[in-house]
Amino acid sequence: MSAFSEKLDAAGVASILARVAERRPRVHCLTNTVAQNVTANMLLAFGAMPSMAGHPDEVAAVAAGAGAILINLGTISPEGERAIPKLLAVAQEHRIPLVLDPVFVELSPLRLRLVGDVLASFDVLVRGNATEMAVLEPLFVPKRDIVRVTTGAVDRIETEGRSLSVAHGHAWMTKVTGLGCASSALVAACRAVEPDPMIAAAAALTAYGIAGEIAAERATGPGSFAMHLIDALAGLDEAALAARMS
Numbered sequence: 001m002s003a004f005s006e007k008l009d010a011a012g013v014a015s016i017l018a019r020v021a022e023r024r025p026r027v028h029c030l031t032n033t034v035a036q037n038v039t040a041n042m043l044l045a046f047g048a049m050p051s052m053a054g055h056p057d058e059v060a061a062v063a064a065g066a067g068a069i070l071i072n073l074g075t076i077s078p079e080g081e082r083a084i085p086k087l088l089a090v091a092q093e094h095r096i097p098l099v100l101d102p103v104f105v106e107l108s109p110l111r112l113r114l115v116g117d118v119l120a121s122f123d124v125l126v127r128g129n130a131t132e133m134a135v136l137e138p139l140f141v142p143k144r145d146i147v148r149v150t151t152g153a154v155d156r157i158e159t160e161g162r163s164l165s166v167a168h169g170h171a172w173m174t175k176v177t178g179l180g181c182a183s184s185a186l187v188a189a190c191r192a193v194e195p196d197p198m199i200a201a202a203a204a205l206t207a208y209g210i211a212g213e214i215a216a217e218r219a220t221g222p223g224s225f226a227m228h229l230i231d232a233l234a235g236l237d238e239a240a241l242a243a244r245m246s
């Protein structure tokens with residue numbers, strides 16, 4: 001069956017950003033040591049609240065009140081491996097949506113096993129780059145209803161019978177470490193306030209990509225780009241979205 005291709009307009013993106021700003025959802029992030037800081041700052045710029053606890057004996061308590069949970073495998077440790085089933089249980093019990101970022105799953109059988117564990121869980125969306133998502137393709141075959149988000153120059157958001165694409169961003173987004181990880185956290189923030197995971201992912205990546213375009217106009221290289229990206233995300237409004245989405 002061919003996928004029905006949908007489109008989100010500036011008003012649709014702005015309404016989800018307004019919900020994030022109003023509700024300030026907390027996104028609990030079990031994420032890697034490289035991307036923790038930029039992820040937390042990007043969530044704050046977006047109007048969401050980061051929490052980053054990872055101790056297996058407290059992670060369930062901390063995540064229980066979150067609006068969404070992010071599991072990122074980038075620097076998975078034995079402690080993080082023990083924390084994952086606790087997060088899956090708390091997500092199931094409290095019906096908290098999950099976002100999985102399968103960083104470098106192509107490099108490690110441990111990561112592939114952990115992805116399998118997370119995919120068996122309730123309401124999970126997967127966001128990865130093209131290499132990671134290609135490796136996971138066989139795992140998705142029996143689970144076509146999972147929302148799969150493949151980022152790159154054009155982001156593709158897919159599930160059984162539906163698809164969306166987002167063609168915003170700048171190549172400097174690949175020259176600052178952690179910006180893919182941060183995109184997964186922004187998807188989680190939108191998912192916390194938007195029940196349709198496809199629309200949530202499209203809104204987050206449209207806003208992030210347009211912030212990237214604005215930042216690139218202000219920056220002189222990847223270092224200043226990272227700083228301007230946080231500022232541009234924090235200053236995004238419907239007029240700026242509309243100007244670049246037409």
Ligand SMILES: Nc1ncnc2c1ncn2[C@@H]1O[C@H](COP(=O)(O)OP(=O)(O)O)[C@@H](O)[C@H]1O
Binds near residue numbers: 150170174183208209
């Ligand atoms: N060539 C590109 N042009 C514009 N935006 C890009 C490009 N490559 C990646 N992006 C954007 O950068 C962000 C991170 O994506 P990606 O680089 O695929 O993730 P990762 O860092 O996990 O490999 C996404 O928001 C994506 O849209």
Ligand SMILES: Cc1ncsc1CCOP(=O)(O)O
Binds near residue numbers: 034177179
């Ligand atoms: C370099 C690196 N090594 C382990 S996690 C990580 C960060 C990956 O971040 P991103 O996927 O956002 O580029």
Ligand SMILES: [Mg+2]
Binds near residue numbers: 103128129180181
């Ligand atoms: Mg990544």
